[in-house]
Amino acid sequence: EEQMVESGGGLVQPGGSLRLSCAASGFSFSGYWIHWVRQAPGKGLVWVSRINGDGSPHFVDSVRGRFTISRDDAKNMVHLQMSSLRDEDTAVYYCARDRKYGLEVWGQGTTVTVSS
């Protein structure tokens, strides 16, 4: 079964940092684009970041310069390093695998709460 599993969420103070991880299984990971999408409580989905198969990163304007994304194809994992966190970064963060510009396989999400 093709699967994505997020981890690393938690409670962090404003200005703090957190590293999210996304573990993929059940498919040949190398080459796939992997996305991070977030959903604030009671709100809609927001695209956050993408890493291409060659490792090139892309970000939404609101996190560029604060978040970085990386991948480890040997371990079938993608990491989202989040710094200078703000209240508005509070959300469930999903990772998802891209296929033909559709986010085809999603994880169940990990919750990030930014609060003092």
Added chain:
Amino acid sequence: QSALTQPPSVSGSPGQSVTISCTGTSSDIGNYNRVSWYQQPPGTAPKLMIYEVSSRPSGVPDRFSGSKSGNTASLTISGLQAEDEADYFCVSYTSSDTYVFGTGTKVTVL
């Protein structure tokens, strides 16, 4: 990048058809056939329903169909069923090599 515009809600009786619009700009929907649609029941992860404007992944019923005209994409659910009640989101690739989601539409089956 502003969110794509969707109606907040649509509703229909079982068996009817409903259509959800998704309006963007020439920098996203209007310039690329890279629009996808997602279904999200409460408390669950999103599920891909349509990709590349009108293609259905394996396992998605053919009651779900997608189309595009100019800067607006649409998702139509034909033969509405109770299990279709959920939030629906559109997504488009953009000229900035990023993606943008729609504002979301709640589908209610009366």
